[in-house]
Amino acid sequence: MLKRALQSTAICTARRTHPHRTLASFAEEMAAVNKTAHAFDKTRLDALLNRRFFYAPAFEIYGGVAGLYDYGPPGSSLQANIIAEWRRHFIVEEAMYELDTTIMTPAPVFEASGHVARFADWMVKDTLNGEVLRADHLVKNVLEARIAGDKEARGAAPVPEADQKDKKKKKQVKTTAVKLEDAVLAEYESILAQLDNYSGPELGQLMRTHNITNPGSGNPVGEPQQFNLMFASSIGPTGQHPGYLRPETAQGHFLNFNRLLEFNNGRVPFASAQVGRSFRNEISPRAGLLRVREFTMAEIEHFVDPEDKSHPRFKDVADVELVLLDKYTQAAGSTTTKVMTVGQAVKDGVIANETLGYFVARIYAFLVRIGIDKKRLRFRQHMANEMAHYAADCWDAEIQNSVGGWTECVGCADRAAYDLSVHTVKTGTPLVVRQALKDPIVEERLAADFDKKALGKTFKGDAGKIQEAVAAYKEEELERLKGQLAQGPATIRTVDGKEFSVEPTLLTVERKTFKTSIREFTPNVIEPSFGIGRILYCLLEHSFWSREEDVDRGVLSLPALVAPTKVLIVPLSAKTEFEPLVKEVSTKLRQAGIHARVDDSNTSIGRRYARNDELGTPYGVTLDFASVQNRTMTLRERDTTKQRIGPIDEVIAVVEALVNGRIDWEQACERLPAYDGTQAVE
Template sequence: MRRVLYLARSRTYQKMTARPARPVFDKEQLDSLLSRRFFVAPGFEIYAGVAGLYDYGPPACALQANIVDQWRKHFVLEEDMLEIDTTIITPAEVLKTSGHVERFADWMCKDPASGEIFRADHLIEQVLEARLKGDKEARGESVHESPDDTKKRKAKVKPLKLDNAVKSEYEQILAKIDGYSGKEMGELIVQYSIRNPVTDKPLEAPQEFNLMFDTSIGPTGAIKGYLRPETAQGQFLNFSRLLEFNNNRMPFASAQIGKSFRNEISPRSGLLRVREFLMAEIEHYVDPETKSHARFNEVKDVKLCFLPKDTQEAGKTDITELTIGQAVEMGIVDNTTLGYFLVRIHQFLVKIGITASKLRFRQHMKNEMAHYACDCWDAELQTSYGWIECVGCADRSAYDLTVHSKKTNRKLVVRENLEQPRVYHEWEGQINKKVLGPKFKKDAKAVEERLLAMTQEEMERASQTGSVSFDINGQTFTLNSEFVTFIKVTRKESVREYTPNVIEPSFGIGRILYSLIEHSYWSRPEDSQRGVLSFPPIIAPIKCLLVPLSGSPEFIPIVKHWAATLRNIGISNKVDDSSANIGRRYARNDELGTPFGITIDFQTVKDKTVTLRERDSTTQIRASEIDICQVLQDLTGGKVTWEQVVQKYGEFQGQSLD
């Protein structure tokens, strides 16, 4: 009879436990929850705080630790990566060589009247989007702003009426906003009368601003340094050691999780744009001749949502849905290793609770491509701030290893023994140094370096014409056969030496964490003030709540026993034995994202059974200690779903907890 009852319940389970339709997303309500429950707080708050610096409270710390733990399992363990930890303080010479000192910058514009600074692309985006919405009110920002900032943000001006042609122009600009140069953004600011949204005062032309925090190393300050803007350079500098550790086998990947720092121009987007943040980066080293991945066939049929560069350059944002196999075959995604990691990134984000329909991959346009990249895709997540880049996946080619090798005269290469020696013909320049030196004197070294850097095509042309010409620092040098001759030689190669290319997935953990919070947040339809964070059990800060039905002394030893038992099997838990009613206690912990709750009641005293409540559906089962412990291990390990648990044990309806 009991089995029949359970079957009847399971048939109607979907109807009973399906989560109700979510109300309209309320950002102010979520911000209030994050502040009230100490997920996050402004850094140095009692000293009035500093924009772009935040402290994580206990729930966010645990959530971040669980996200990082899943990242390690999903990438480092499953992909057999080599994890390292390199220093944060970086000598200036390293970042000068990598190009960051010269190029790691954003464009800012200043209001000369107030001194306020804006990031140019964000300001253009903000103003045009607001005009499209019918007013010039800035997008809602975090409740963690100072009162003055909030007052400025909420200042309104007279609404603008736009005709269809202007709206179309705005939409095209927004589609291409990431591809504009500083000069082009300055022209847009003038053309569309973009001013300070609060004071309506004109702005100066955009100026470049390097985002790195500088420092000095040692007591004399003689060694200039920077706080690293990314974790990648430390991995590249250790390439030879990593290759040796990997028994000189290719391909392989290194990984690093650590803090990075960027001196953001105008951090106005809460946790999404901060000056100190946690990154998780992978450097996957591949053979430049193939760039293939051995496991690509495992993922080739997975569909992803793409926003290619051609679409953006046409002023559109239409999504193209393709399998990754199709995207690589069509040349949209450059190679199978890049494609493989796009899928693995997608799988990871969905696994930790990101809503798949709010995830897309946007390709970088030519003007926005990083100086080191030949192709790059961003995993963007849709939030109340719009589409936000949370993961970058770039093909860095051989740029970093090449520039560091050239600067240090240390070979950062792979040497591969060939089964069949390669025989090939190439041009070689033979320099007559006895004539070259006296002729060019102080310029002789620069001329010799330029000759040694000649390409095969340049040498072939020079052999045909009998001379070669080139410019060095604005001066033209012409050399005939008296100084250099070019001959074709035959070489036999038994060992192939090459500089590997690098595919780099780079994760902004803080941005992922905040986007996950938004994607997980909803409120009970019967009470819009009852917020719920539906974190998947594998990353929830606290896995299980222990709730004694009352303050009865009989429950005290049972609660202590359960807390110790759950800790011993690796289930994080919290006891709530306050005087609030049991529904209120569960509601408080729904706000923290706690997925499960155990109620200890008078039946527990009699037969040691307890009820187990699931957060989203608020349904329960009742079972013994052994069964509940096993169920919790399976649920928090992702081995079973709550639906499967209810089908097995049946829904318990003996008491209402809500």
């Protein structure tokens, strides 16, 4: 169960894409909601991202390594801006405690957390060429291809060409039009629906039963074997300390719990937050930024009293409407979502508690604010059999995209007390909250009282074990012991299985009054966990379109908040006469805290703007001869390509208000007249 448990909460955040849940109508939905004037074209987007160096395969000149990507200048800035907004939205607004813990982690930590034993995927090897495949992906790909072949044979439209190309690139299975028997088809569909449920041996059985081989080679595959996804290393010069690269940042929070608690004056609730790199040695990563071996996560651990999961600011978000896909709907075989306010969802018990609901709403607000299309965002609840045994509830923010379908980009789980408990047990350091009770709890119960001196004399080295054994007795056992002692010596069995006969003179059992003025408890943890790379990729897809009149060049309609560059400064040419103005405008924008770039390259203004449409730069200002003469400047808006004109300082003021979100383009147009290409403003 732990594997599942781990996967279905934080650890899973940056992994699962649930591609088998992709909507059949995905392509159509996409066309309807996408901003593009043309149908979304993944090939064009990829070409743009590569051409403009948003990101690229790492070590490309060395042939590359699957699942490792480098972010270039626009990708780095976009990522930095997403993280900056994340910090503002969560850490600053919620007064969370930021942490920065190490990636290199000694083995005992992940032994306690369960990762060493069970953070693994099942893999199979091609018995002839040695190729390694992920077992569940193999079953899924082969069966899906057979179902698609069946559909084709039954006369459904063939798979669109673009999708075929995509499949080929991802080395997926080629579809062949072969009709299946109805019973076989039903069985395949049933297998796919519960794919996450199979163990390794069960997957092996499925492969034998359904004659599944390596589609690339046609060769048989061996028995599924577990492959631990953590990168291993060792710490220190003698190799004496085995270590792993963390697969999530969460353990760093839990291990520092006592220090954080003290920092918060001993009280819960409070939250810690961390942005950092994590690592997973994926078996064969082939989904671009959606499944990588090294990635940036942003994780929050909100520590809360298990008996009180209300949230003081819940009322601020209660009216937020969300698209929810709850577990009951899924269990009934449907993916029909419901629109519901967070307040209603918590009230109806759809979302387990206020704190979880609060974070779901805050996650929603964050994603929409940075530019995720709210029509392609839903919250899917984990099903009963999918959720960790210790978790009370878990919701994934899934963002629809062309690679992974509805892809988990944020997980929001109630991890209960699992993590703090396992580290407490392993280290002997209690990770608990001690709370003074207003009204002490008074209770009567049986208690055993030894004559320790006499006991020691009689039993020597075993005296301690006898006391330990009795200390572990429950109320009814003490009752029985009391009865025995009333009649003579009692037999006490120690943990090592020995039995001792203890005289009533050495031990009495009596009812006593106990007063507790301290309540001690292990806090529960609500964990929103963000895969930044996944969010970034989905954002790029949602922002991408191309103009009717120029399909070869794309536009990235990124919000100014996260756009890598906010303003492009375009002098008519690199001639020295524009230099003072370029410097003046650059300096003024920088002083206003706005990230601008100058493009004085030797090409037309139109080309320079087009290049920056691809970089997602929302605004551009042009400095020309009129600027030199009249101190005017035009302002261009990326999405409409409309231009306005005004005095330089007024344009800067308008840009500043636009970038900081105080006004929108419509309001900007009220302040600056339209530019028709000829006029100058006094």
